[in-house]
Amino acid sequence: MSTSLSPAPGSAPLTRMVTAQALMETRLLLRNGEQLLLAVVIPLLVLVAGRQAGSLLDIGAGRRIDVLTPGVLALAVMSTSFTSVAIATGFERRYGVLKRLGASPLPRSGLLAGKLAAVLLVEALQLAILCSVAAGLGWRPSGGISAVLGVLLLVLLGSAAFASLALLMAGALRAEATLAAANLVYLMLLVAGGIVVPLARYPESVSAHLELLPSGALGQGLRDVLSGSGPGLLHVVVLLAWTIIGTSLAVRTFRWE
Amino acid sequence: MTYGEVIAVDRLDLEVAEGTVTAVLGPNGAGKTTTVETCEGYRRPQAGTVRVLGLDPRRERRRLGSRVGVMLQNGGSWSGVRAAEMLRHIAALHAHPLDVSLLIERLGLGSCGRTPYRRLSGGQQQRLGLAMAVVGRPELVFLDEPTAGLDPQARHNAWDLVRELRDGGVTVVLTTHYMDEVEHLADQVHVIDHGRLVASGSPATLAARGSENTIRLRARPGLDLAGLVRALPAGAHAQEVAPGSYVVSGKVDPQALATLTAWCAAEGLLPESLHVERRTLEDVFLDLTGRELRP
Numbered sequence: 016m017s018t019s020l021s022p023a024p025g026s027a028p029l030t031r032m033v034t035a036q037a038l039m040e041t042r043l044l045l046r047n048g049e050q051l052l053l054a055v056v057i058p059l060l061v062l063v064a065g066r067q068a069g070s071l072l073d074i075g076a077g078r079r080i081d082v083l084t085p086g087v088l089a090l091a092v093m094s095t096s097f098t099s100v101a102i103a104t105g106f107e108r109r110y111g112v113l114k115r116l117g118a119s120p121l122p123r124s125g126l127l128a129g130k131l132a133a134v135l136l137v138e139a140l141q142l143a144i145l146c147s148v149a150a151g152l153g154w155r156p157s158g159g160i161s162a163v164l165g166v167l168l169l170v171l172l173g174s175a176a177f178a179s180l181a182l183l184m185a186g187a188l189r190a191e192a193t194l195a196a197a198n199l200v201y202l203m204l205l206v207a208g209g210i211v212v213p214l215a216r217y218p219e220s221v222s223a224h225l226e227l228l229p230s231g232a233l234g235q236g237l238r239d240v241l242s243g244s245g246p247g248l249l250h251v252v253v254l255l256a257w258t259i260i261g262t263s264l265a266v267r268t269f270r271w272e
Numbered sequence: 273m274t275y276g277e278v279i280a281v282d283r284l285d286l287e288v289a290e291g292t293v294t295a296v297l298g299p300n301g302a303g304k305t306t307t308v309e310t311c312e313g314y315r316r317p318q319a320g321t322v323r324v325l326g327l328d329p330r331r332e333r334r335r336l337g338s339r340v341g342v343m344l345q346n347g348g349s350w351s352g353v354r355a356a357e358m359l360r361h362i363a364a365l366h367a368h369p370l371d372v373s374l375l376i377e378r379l380g381l382g383s384c385g386r387t388p389y390r391r392l393s394g395g396q397q398q399r400l401g402l403a404m405a406v407v408g409r410p411e412l413v414f415l416d417e418p419t420a421g422l423d424p425q426a427r428h429n430a431w432d433l434v435r436e437l438r439d440g441g442v443t444v445v446l447t448t449h450y451m452d453e454v455e456h457l458a459d460q461v462h463v464i465d466h467g468r469l470v471a472s473g474s475p476a477t478l479a480a481r482g483s484e485n486t487i488r489l490r491a492r493p494g495l496d497l498a499g500l501v502r503a504l505p506a507g508a509h510a511q512e513v514a515p516g517s518y519v520v521s522g523k524v525d526p527q528a529l530a531t532l533t534a535w536c537a538a539e540g541l542l543p544e545s546l547h548v549e550r551r552t553l554e555d556v557f558l559d560l561t562g563r564e565l566r567p
Binding site for chain 1 (some may be wrong): 312313314334335337339340342344346347348349350351352354357360362364365366367369370404406407410411415433436437439440441442472
């Protein structure tokens with residue numbers, strides 16, 4: 016710190032830059048009312064309403080709250096890592112934030128690391144709230160410590176897959192188009208993406224395909240893990256594959272300005 | 273040259289010397305922003321060489337990021353970020369940043385430090401952009417139209433900051449279409465139009481470029497100028513351009529002025545008015561770039 020205007024150039028250490036970027040993006044995400052609606056309020060509504068409205072939403076055998084909660088956690092992960100990331104990045108392009116940061120000492124890898132860290136921070140908050148409410152409603156997950164590790168693995172992979180798809184979308188479309196498309200995709204996957212409603216409840220011809228979507232793989236993966244079976248290899252592979260597809264396409268097509 | 277042969281817009285060659293303020297002057301659409309954005313590494317020149325601090329601004333952009341400060345013509349901040357928060361963030365990316373609170377006070381942003389970017393006025397957004405360009409204590413700053421939309425107080429404040437940067441040893445490159453900005457600030461000015469360099473020099477030499485001063489005199493019509501013409505130094509001439517309106521042009525220097533007033537005294541003539549007119553930078557600019565309106 017100095018008051019002199021004489022040059023004293025230099026980058027901050029990478030960890031400090033990434034931390035600053037992550038905290039900044041976290042604050043901005045939490046400050047955004049519309050995105051909080053998607054991130055917390057809608058998953059809570061699904062949780063509470065889905066538990067009551069048995070006739071409207073047939074989620075199959077088992078205690079309703081135990082079937083419902085993993086899907087709601089997956090929905091929360093999707094809302095942040097896909098919808099929020101896509102919309103925020105679209106507007107960062109529009110407002111020249113990415114352009115300005117491109118001329119700063121923060122490397123692009125640091126920017127991406129900061130973004131991913133912000134996503135994980137927000138998700139940790141979302142999952143803490145949703146798990147507490149679900150527990151209050153009688154949710155009893157099984158599987159112990161291996162279930163916790165399975166959840167962490169799936170949430171990480173799911174976030175990576177969704178975030179890479181979000182960047183693919185935000186880097187190619189205009190900000191307004193991204194806003195509309197990201198919300199539309201969220202709604203479609205919520206209703207018919209195998210994220211909240213167990214795949215077994217879909218017609219057999221459909222469910223096999225849904226399991227190949229990131230939403231289906233994350234939702235069903237979390238339901239399996241939290242009912243005591245380990246994460247299925249298929250779900251892990253599907254999420255990894257989407258991450259690789261999304262990332263390699265985004266790297267090629269992303270326009271920074 | 274330490275600061276390299278810079279820039280290619282359309283076979284545009286120009287250099288910027290270390291520790292100076294260089295203005296890139298041109299009408300709208302002349303290629304000013306393209307020029308600086310090529311130096312900032314945002315654009316890849318199709319041909320030619322750009323070197324900034326001896327580095328390639330695209331391939332070695334990372335190394336320039338800490339040494340070069342950038343003010344974009346607009347935007348560059350999140351819409352929901354608070355002014356002070358944005359500046360703190362940029363500061364956090366640098367090793368030895370300026371004191372953020374002092375800089376905020378310095379640029380008159382103290383009252384809006386907690387205001388979200390989207391609710392700042394245009395002038396406040398400009399000043400924040402300027403602060404973001406200098407907070408990392410760069411060696412070189414690129415300012416794209418730094419005072420567009422600022423009120424007179426804020427412009428002078430910004431000019432003071434630019435002068436202080438130069439006095440501290442920072443090299444400043446700015447784009448502008450304000451003549452007074454160039455005259456007040458720039459050591460060197462490059463006039464570009466249609467992507468080509470049309471003139472370079474210091475503001476003073478540019479204003480004097482190929483120009484002749486004139487003396488305008490109003491007095492009673494029909495004066496006999498023969499005696500004056502004989503007395504004037506070689507290269508200066510006098511004529512009545514309209515009844516009662518006289519112009520001395522050509523080589524107008526102090527000697528010519530003395531000759532004129534001595535002639536008035538000898539004739540017992542007290543002019544109604546007498547103006548020495550220098551061509552301004554604006555005249556030169558308009559001569560160079562034409563007077564038609566730009567789309």
